[in-house]
Amino acid sequence: MAPVGSLPSPELLQAYSRFFRLLSEPARLQLLCLLRQEPMDVAALIAVTGFSQSHLSRQLTQLEQAGLLRGERQGARTLWRADGTLVDDLCALVQVRLRQRLEAQLQELPSS
Template identity: 40%
Template sequence: MAKSLLDQHQLKAVAKLFGLLAEPTRLDILQNLKKTSLSVGQIVDATNAKQSNISKQLGILHDAGLLKRERQGNLIFYSIADPMIFDLCALVCGKLRKDAESQLALIRSLGK
């Protein structure tokens, strides 16, 4: 069995997907969409970003296939296209929490 390393093209694709999750505003949008689909206005209210920025980031996430779009009259509702992203976020959050706990334990042991 060979080494099976990703080639340049594949690395770029993986990097691009991670890049989509590398912005706080986009993560905020995604976590707000975790339970239910929301209109643009609702997302604007739920976050503290401007409408134009939210619209832009929604477009980016939609173009990348992470979000679905559905028009309902005057409103446009966005929803998660692939819940896998929450698995990613859960892993990262778990790691950060674990790191923080070790850090805390270290500090405690020093202060003793």
């Protein structure tokens, strides 16, 4: 594949960066992975992650605005779900690179 559209404009670079920043926090990535398994409400997320309600509220809102989550009101509470394979695909690509790096480091070790 060729370089990213020859050279992304500063605006596009910023857009990419903002998106990647969402994934650059373990907390948010965890939320995405959890909600990928099964939809949950905030009470359940608090139970699982231990985060405060206010923190979760903000993170979930951010992820929803990016289109990575969808929150549908289910009576009183809101049920959050993550559909689409984008994050999975991204992680799969990165995982390959992580493995390569570890293997490279292994090679560079003196004795075996």
